[in-house]
Amino acid sequence: MSIDKQDVQKIAHLARLALTEDDVDQYQHSLSSVLALVEQMQSVDTDGVEPLSNPLEMTQRLREDIVTEENRRDAFLANAPKTDAGLFLVPQVIE
Amino acid sequence: MFKQSISTLAQQLRNKEVSSVELTRLFLDRIQQIDPQLNSFITVSDELALQQAKAADERIASGNATSLTGIPIAHKDLFCTEGTLTTCGSKMLNNFIPPYESTVTSRIQQAGGVMLGKTNLDEFAMGSSNENSYYGAVKNPWNLDKVPGGSSGGSAAAIAAGLAVAATGTDTGGSIRQPASFCGITGLKPTYGRVSRFGMIAYASSLDQGGPMAKSAEDCAHMMQAMAGFDDKDSTSSDTLNDDYLANLNAPLTGLTIGLPKEYFGDGLDANVAKTITTAVKEFEKLGATIKDISLPNLQLSIPAYYVIAPSEASSNLSRFDGVRFGHRCEDPKDLIDMYTRSRAEGFGTEVQKRIMVGTYALSEGYYDAYYLKAQKIRRLIKEDFVNALKDVDVIMGPVAPTTAFGLGSKTSDPVAMYLEDIYTLSVNLAGIPAMSVPAGFVDGMPVGLQIMGNYFAEAKLLNIAHQYQQQTDWHLQTPTLPEGAQA
Amino acid sequence: MNWEVVIGLEIHTQLSTKSKLFSGAAVGFGAKPNTQTTLVDLGMPGALPVFNKEALRMAVMFGHAINAEIGMTSVFARKNYFYPDLPKGYQTSQMDHPIVGKGYLDVTLDDGTTSRVGITRAHLEEDAGKSLHEDYQGMTGIDLNRSSTPLLEIVSEPDIRSAKEAVAYVKMIHSIVTYLGICDGNMAEGSMRCDINLSLRPKGQQEYGTRTEIKNVNSFRFIEKAIYTEIERQADILEDGGRIIQETRLYDPEKNETRSMRSKEDANDYRYFPCPDLLPVVLTQEYVDDIKASLPELPSQKAARFQSDFSLSEYDASVLSSSRAMADYFETAYGVVKDAKLTANWVMGELSKLLNQDQLDVENSPVTANAFGELLVRVKDNTINGKTAKDVLQAMWQGEGSADDIIEAKGLKQVTDTGAIEAMIQSILDANAAQVEQYRASDEDKQKKMIGFFVGQVMKASKGKANPGMVNPILARMLKG
Known part of the structure; x- marks a missing residue:
């Protein structure tokens, strides 16, 4: 299965990656070769096989409903590219 | 001194033959002197290391030391370390100082381990050669023209070169075992859920597992004593009781049944590597083990299943790197979409972007069933292969990789060819079982690793088997000679 | 043309747990920005979620209250999309295996009629943070206090046929969740938010028309008004021969109109898959039965x-x-x-x-x-x-x-002492001798009308303290003379 340039652009948009024209060419090629590699799965009969998400097939543990964390805003904001008044700042969002 | 085992060093520290500060200085000096050739460290945390060493000396003096107290250890740079740069090998996290400590590094710290610094890796652990690092490729101490393997290449190279006594690594598809094999050291990928993933920057959550890398199985056992065990901060952490990893190292191997899967010795395996593995297996017969031929029929399918599941999970795990709360943000974004797309395109390397896109595609509408769901079904087939095989045999042995370390740059032009090299390691992660790489000989001066795979939570057994082998052989004691006279 | 409106509602109910759905941060309204966050809520690299026991219990309680099947195995899935107040780039929700399956509610309208509204499902999910659009250096501010707050999203079938019915249904859900004590019901603070899916079709037609989704309506009154105005808008378009565009709209209470939202994700492809950081939530029958038995x-x-x-x-x-x-x-x-x-x-x-x-x-x-x-x-x-x-x-x-x-x-105690009342009445009769004469000369009908005058005088004299039940018969007896 190969993919075309438009597919690459669509995927890149979903994944929020800015690609140049050259990048699109390159990824079209490299994504196609990965998809070709994984294509061999399709020949395997998996009817009736349950998908496996977690190797141990454990079940979810539950946490007590208690507040265990304190306010550490300053430490958490320290890595942010841009902040003001305790907020993370991003380019204006228009709704 | 830098070649000693953890047990010996712990004894010497307790006997005051050496202090942790002296030992730490020795390693820091070696890093300064030797690492410029290897590039195995991204960050060397001198000051912190000496502080921790001083505290360790005090703890040893007060008489409540563990075997790791005062031992200089390096951490793969994807474990979050509070206050110390954690890059994950990416430009994206070029300036990321975590506000918290991962469970693994915190447990080693609590045991008294001294952190020398953070080791190089393939970006976000995606790679098998350590060439995908924003901070430059790592070189193999046995031959500077060759790769150390990946993604935990920095940890493997540092141990092989005597720049750290032991190190942490992570293994999603072979990232502990393959570099251990290429660099001639011992590495253990524990059962999925045995070592906490809290604070480990995720690549593929259902496959990732942290583990120890060291010179010997015994040293790995010392590391596991501190690292392993239930963590209530990780929902996928197993609450199965921990074994004592040191207690049974010396148990005899009589009666052990070893399975050799025919699929591990087929086409594509280098003949000399095959010979080395076969010789190693014979050594176990001498120790009282029985050999049995077995089959893991779906082995070949582990490559496609892995290259769907891992990128799919990664595509979602890496969405948090959006330039909002941490990590790289592009200059002067003109709007939101521009900020996202440029920050991510600039911050992630080619291989990472490629895997994000593969995963995005595999999960997208109309393709989910054909890719992701199909891969998960195949994952079950692969798991069942192991479960069935391990009903008849105690452990499974085979090579870690089809060849010894390859040349730097020799496979970068064809990434898919490099994916195929992971054939012997991927299935273990898909099944979630534990496996080790143990030095078993050399081909043309380059180390070869023997892979030992066991049943769920059989880490103590694997360490026992590897330790017994290392009592009979000295492959793990070999050290490379570095150019310019620096002795490794 | 005669249009029939078809409405389905998605109600986001904030569960009143102490801590968040996946972290130990406090849940609360009105805290300073980003002071109620943890590594998990901020989506820090390496942070991992652990599921809140109480949120699970609350969801199961709700399931019982709407006569629903309880999901004995529920699975958290990731809904992937980028938005600045969604820190991980995905929302942890439930897709194929929700905690609450099919149920229903019988809704009583003001006119006394009852109709059954089917509930498709109710699932647990984490809330996102808030984008603050006031000007911060020309930028938008992100507050993640609300991030990872537990929500129960209650999805109805498209069974609702009027604005009144929609409001009655939402009121009923509101009363159930507050009765159960699983939500504070404070709509002004966003504890209950409603998405309205609405379409029109000619009366008698089976298939549904194209629907629009009105997001985040947060009061009963606005729900009703938003529905009326959207019905009107759609009917106008359809009657002019136009077509409804399937889109997300926002209700503006000031202008009382709905308007199109710039789409969050132009090509909606959320790439749901089971969250590998969380495991299937498996319930025992005993657990489910115990909750049912202890339901208020x-x-x-x-x-x-x-x-x-x-x-x-x-x-x-x-x-x-x-x-x-x-x-x-x-x-x-x-x-x-x-x-x-x-x-x-x-x-x-x-x-x-x-x-x-x-x-x-x-x-x-x-x-x-x-x-x-x-x-x-x-x-x-x-x-x-x-x-x-x-x-x-x-x-x-x-x-x-x-x-x-x-x-x-x-001193408001009513006078109930017969003697005191008789004395009071006597002085009134003495002071109004002429009226008494007139009363006694009248026929029974006339007398009935006249007695009110005397009662009023007595009550006035007693400053309202005379017991009217006693005044009447005594007065009647004394007037007879």
């Missing part, structure tokens, strides 16, 4: 009990059981006075009037249910009459003390 009385059950135990009318019973606080108030006051009809009349009458007047919820009534009951005891035992009781309640409302204190202090 629900509004409909309470209304039925009020009718059978207290002989209240269907209307009274439904008003008094509409909120748990109101029902509790009623039952506590009843416990003091032991007269259901009297309590019902006063709770629904004077008390509600005063609450409305001061815009208070019954929880915040300045007069407690017990104190209110004590007032009613004095009405019942004729210490004061109804009119005086209203004045006493007013004084109690102002914090002047208990009913008895006020009655005592103001």
Whole structure:
């Protein structure tokens, strides 16, 4: 299965990656070769096989409903590219 | 001194033959002197290391030391370390100082381990050669023209070169075992859920597992004593009781049944590597083990299943790197979409972007069933292969990789060819079982690793088997000679 | 053309846990930005979620309350999209295996008719943070306090056919979740938010028209108004021969109109897959049964009990059981006075009037249910009459003390001493001799009309304290002479 340039652009948009024209060419090629590699799965009969998400097939543990964390805003904001008044700042969002 | 085992060093520290500060200085000096050739460290945390060493000396003096107290250890740079740069090998996290400590590094710290610094890796652990690092490729101490393997290449190279006594690594598809094999050291990928993933920057959550890398199985056992065990901060952490990893190292191997899967010795395996593995297996017969031929029929399918599941999970795990709360943000974004797309395109390397896109595609509408769901079904087939095989045999042995370390740059032009090299390691992660790489000989001066795979939570057994082998052989004691006279 | 409206609702209910769905951060409204966050809520690299036990219990309680199948194995999935207030780049939600499966509610409308609204599912998910669009250096500010707050999203079938029915349904959900104590029901603070899916089709047509989704409507009144205005908008387009575009819209209460939102994700492809950081939530039958057994009385059950135990009318019973606080108030006051009809009349009458007047919820009534009951005891035992009781309640409302204190202090005790009443009547009759003559000369019909005059005089003279029940017969007897 190969993919075309438009597919690459669509995927890149979903994944929020800015690609140049050259990048699109390159990824079209490299994504196609990965998809070709994984294509061999399709020949395997998996009817009736349950998908496996977690190797141990454990079940979810539950946490007590208690507040265990304190306010550490300053430490958490320290890595942010841009902040003001305790907020993370991003380019204006228009709704 | 830098070649000693953890047990010996712990004894010497307790006997005051050496202090942790002296030992730490020795390693820091070696890093300064030797690492410029290897590039195995991204960050060397001198000051912190000496502080921790001083505290360790005090703890040893007060008489409540563990075997790791005062031992200089390096951490793969994807474990979050509070206050110390954690890059994950990416430009994206070029300036990321975590506000918290991962469970693994915190447990080693609590045991008294001294952190020398953070080791190089393939970006976000995606790679098998350590060439995908924003901070430059790592070189193999046995031959500077060759790769150390990946993604935990920095940890493997540092141990092989005597720049750290032991190190942490992570293994999603072979990232502990393959570099251990290429660099001639011992590495253990524990059962999925045995070592906490809290604070480990995720690549593929259902496959990732942290583990120890060291010179010997015994040293790995010392590391596991501190690292392993239930963590209530990780929902996928197993609450199965921990074994004592040191207690049974010396148990005899009589009666052990070893399975050799025919699929591990087929086409594509280098003949000399095959010979080395076969010789190693014979050594176990001498120790009282029985050999049995077995089959893991779906082995070949582990490559496609892995290259769907891992990128799919990664595509979602890496969405948090959006330039909002941490990590790289592009200059002067003109709007939101521009900020996202440029920050991510600039911050992630080619291989990472490629895997994000593969995963995005595999999960997208109309393709989910054909890719992701199909891969998960195949994952079950692969798991069942192991479960069935391990009903008849105690452990499974085979090579870690089809060849010894390859040349730097020799496979970068064809990434898919490099994916195929992971054939012997991927299935273990898909099944979630534990496996080790143990030095078993050399081909043309380059180390070869023997892979030992066991049943769920059989880490103590694997360490026992590897330790017994290392009592009979000295492959793990070999050290490379570095150019310019620096002795490794 | 005659259009039929088809409505389905998605109600996001914030569960009133102490900590977040996947972290130990506090949940609360109005905290300073980003002070109620943890590594997990911020999506820090390496942070991992652990599921809150209480959120699970609350979801199962709700499932029982709507007669639903409980998902014995539920699975968290990731819904992937980029938005600045969505820190991980995905929302942890439930897709194929929700905690609550198919259920239903029987909704009673004001006209007394009942209709059944199917509930497709209810699933647990984490809330996102908030984008603040005030100008911060020309940028948008992100506050992640709300991130990872537990939500139960309740999805109805497209069974609703009018704005009134929609509001009745939402009110019923509101009353259930507050009865269960799983949500504070505070719509102004966003504890309940409603997405309205609405389409029109010609009456009699089977297939659905194209729908629009109106996001985040957060009051009963706005739900009703948003539906009316959207019906009108769609009908106008359809009648002009136009087509409805499937899109997300926003209701603007100031302009009373809906407008198109710039789409969050132009090509919606959320790439759901099971969250590998969380494992399947598996319940035992015992766990589910225990929750069912310990479920509090629900509004409909309470209304039925009020009718059978207290002989209240269907209307009274439904008003008094509409909120748990109101029902509790009623039952506590009843416990003091032991007269259901009297309590019902006063709770629904004077008390509600005063609450409305001061815009208070019954929880915040300045007069407690017990104190209110004590007032009613004095009405019942004729210490004061109804009119005086209203004045006493007013004084109690102002914090002047208990009913008895006020009655005592103001000397409002009703006169029930026959001798005293006779004396009072005698002086009135003496002072109005002419009227008495006239009365005695009149026929019975005329007399009936005239007696009011004398009662009024007596009440005036007693300053309202004479018991009217006693005044009437005594007066009638004495007038006969």
